[in-house]
Amino acid sequence: MWRATILTIFPDMFPGPLGLSLAGKALKAGTWSLEPVDIRDFGIGAHRTVDDTPAGGGPGMVIKADVLAQAIDARAADPRPRLLMSPRGVPLTQHRVAGLAKGDGVVIVCGRFEGVDERLIAARGLEEVSIGDYVLSGGEIAALAVLDACVRLLPGVMGAETSGTEESFADGLLEYPQYTRPQVFEGRPIPDVLVSGDHAKVARWRREEAERLTRERRPDLWAAFGAKTPSPKKNHPKR
Numbered sequence: 001m002w003r004a005t006i007l008t009i010f011p012d013m014f015p016g017p018l019g020l021s022l023a024g025k026a027l028k029a030g031t032w033s034l035e036p037v038d039i040r041d042f043g044i045g046a047h048r049t050v051d052d053t054p055a056g057g058g059p060g061m062v063i064k065a066d067v068l069a070q071a072i073d074a075r076a077a078d079p080r081p082r083l084l085m086s087p088r089g090v091p092l093t094q095h096r097v098a099g100l101a102k103g104d105g106v107v108i109v110c111g112r113f114e115g116v117d118e119r120l121i122a123a124r125g126l127e128e129v130s131i132g133d134y135v136l137s138g139g140e141i142a143a144l145a146v147l148d149a150c151v152r153l154l155p156g157v158m159g160a161e162t163s164g165t166e167e168s169f170a171d172g173l174l175e176y177p178q179y180t181r182p183q184v185f186e187g188r189p190i191p192d193v194l195v196s197g198d199h200a201k202v203a204r205w206r207r208e209e210a211e212r213l214t215r216e217r218r219p220d221l222w223a224a225f226g227a228k229t230p231s232p233k234k235n236h237p238k239r
């Protein structure tokens with residue numbers, strides 16, 4: 001079973017949306033498990049204090065290293081990767097998600113306030129991970145995003161019909177456009193090729209569209225794709 005342990009001061013935010021749909025079914029089926037750990041259980045004094053003012057001054061509060069270390073040591077002292085949700089972290093990619101999904105699970109520390117004491121990050125080997133260049137109020141929504149991305153890749157969760165192998169990022173490209181009935185929507189028909197019944201032509205069209213969208217929308221991905229697989233990019237006709 002793939003195990004997720006989440007250290008947070010808001011354990012009630014879990015499973016949240018992950019209790020529904022595919023992830024929720026998989027949770028009930030025992031494909032994965034979720035253990036939210038309340039950092040306040042390791043807080044100090046009658047008020048179960050978990051934070052203190054920043055050294056050097058400035059606004060806000062910082063989660064204390066000693067409190068968080070105790071929480072990790074008590075509930076997550078095993079070899080699973082330990083992530084710290086952080087806008088300063090390495091941006092999450094589908095490649096990293098696939099790697100996490102192949103393992104035994106994950107430990108995720110959710111920051112709050114101004115973040116966590118820097119010494120804890122090194123002392124407990126936390127990998128700082130960002131879900132984008134914007135600032136959330138806390139790591140919980142970021143952790144839910146990481147879990148959702150991982151859980152849908154666990155064996156059996158998506159079902160045979162959607163393997164994930166043709167999705168955006170799976171081979172370094174964005175996904176091709178999708179259509180379904182009606183055949184004509186507000187005067188816009190489904191592209192002829194998709195109703196031609198010619199599977200080879202459909203595959204070629206999808207590939208070309210995936211390359212076009214990636215080139216137009218994500219020059220960074222397109223450059224990386226070209227460096228990895230130079231021939232399709234070189235051969236692609238100019239549009």
Ligand code: SAM
Binds near residue numbers: 112130135
């Ligand atoms: N002072 C921090 C900074 O400027 O980098 C921001 C702290 S933020 C208000 C509180 C917490 O939200 C962070 O410690 C982190 O756990 C989480 N968080 C915010 N934005 C995030 C992002 N883009 N990706 C992952 N976690 C994020």
